[in-house]
Amino acid sequence: MDLLVKTLIAGGLGLAIGLWSADSALRASRGAEGTRIGAWSTEAKAGTPEADPYTRATIERSGEIPLAPGEGLQLVARVDDSGAALNARCAYRVGRKMPAARFWTLGVVDRRGFPIPNPAQRLVFRSSEILREGDGGFTIAVSASAHPGNWLPIGADEPFYLALRLYDTPFSATAWAIDKDALPHVVKESCR
Numbered sequence: 559m560d561l562l563v564k565t566l567i568a569g570g571l572g573l574a575i576g577l578w579s580a581d582s583a584l585r586a587s588r589g590a591e592g593t594r595i596g597a598w599s600t601e602a603k604a605g606t607p608e609a610d611p612y613t614r615a616t617i618e619r620s621g622e623i624p625l626a627p628g629e630g631l632q633l634v635a636r637v638d639d640s641g642a643a644l645n646a647r648c649a650y651r652v653g654r655k656m657p658a659a660r661f662w663t664l665g666v667v668d669r670r671g672f673p674i675p676n677p678a679q680r681l682v683f684r685s686s687e688i689l690r691e692g693d694g695g696f697t698i699a700v701s702a703s704a705h706p707g708n709w710l711p712i713g714a715d716e717p718f719y720l721a722l723r724l725y726d727t728p729f730s731a732t733a734w735a736i737d738k739d740a741l742p743h744v745v746k747e748s749c750r
Contacts, residue, residue, distance in 0.1 A: 596738035597641075598633040598722065622671055630659070630725040634667075638744045646715045648749040649701035653708075656696075657740045660726035661685050664698060664742075666712055667721045676713035683710050701747075720744065 593600050603609045604617060604624040617624055625632055637643055638650060656662055665682035666674050673681040683698055689708050690696045699705035700720065702712045712718055722742070729736050 635720040659724035674713035676711040
């Protein structure tokens with residue numbers, strides 16, 4: 559009987575440690591085949607059968623439906639152009655350029671990829687509503703406090719990422735071919 563109790567305890571402990579380590583690996587993973595382009599990163603194969611096991615597990619866990627290669631490409635900025643992690647207490651300037659795409663959206667998301675609610679009730683900025691400068695460039699202010707012009711509110715005082723979705727883009731299957739200067743820059747303006 560003593561051996562049976564020890565075996566059950568060891569088995570339960572092994573199961574708990576195994577589940578914890580798998581959960582930790584999935585939380586830390588961004589996919590083995592991710593591509594980093596400046597401040598932005600993408601998992602170009604996330605919507606294909608060729609996605610690596612970590613990417614598939616992360617997607618299944620989040621419940622997200624990734625864009626297929628024929629639909630578009632999602633890029634995520636977890637850092638600014640200097641490499642510093644995005645901070646909800648700071649104001650950022652995003653913009654000037656965008657890669658070729660029929661339509662795009664830029665949103666503020668939490669670590670799981672879900673939109674962060676905010677008092678302004680603006681979850682994303684769409685290419686169809688952007689205010690542009692005379693030369694076609696644009697700037698979007700990303701901050702907790704309101705700004706004139708194109709403003710995307712951060713919302714809660716918690717870690718956030720920027721999610722850029724390019725729809726009907728020639729880069730959907732070849733994300734590595736995007737020049738980092740064609741993507742919007744993420745520049746920290748100030749912090750409170």
